[in-house]
Amino acid sequence: MASIALKDLLENFNDLADDEKEYFLEIARKQLIEFRRYKISERVKEAEENYKAGKVISGNVKSLLKDIEND
Numbered sequence: 707m708a709s710i711a712l713k714d715l716l717e718n719f720n721d722l723a724d725d726e727k728e729y730f731l732e733i734a735r736k737q738l739i740e741f742r743r744y745k746i747s748e749r750v751k752e753a754e755e756n757y758k759a760g761k762v763i764s765g766n767v768k769s770l771l772k773d774i775e776n777d
Contacts, residue, residue, distance in 0.1 A: 719727065756762050763773060 719730065722730065753762075763770070765773070
């Protein structure tokens with residue numbers, strides 16, 4: 707279903723006037739930025755939960771690599 711909508715969107719995009727295309731792209735860029743911010747905030751929440759649950763280890767590169775090798 708989404709691919710059909712995307713196909714329609716792309717076909718209709720070509721019918722827009724130049725200023726409408728620019729406006730559409732500006733809105734799409736802003737929505738993409740907001741989507742990325744949302745994804746980052748979700749990742750931060752996940753990382754905080756892992757930290758609180760003790761699922762996070764810390765150290766320098768050498769100690770972390772040694773820890774990985776011991777798994």
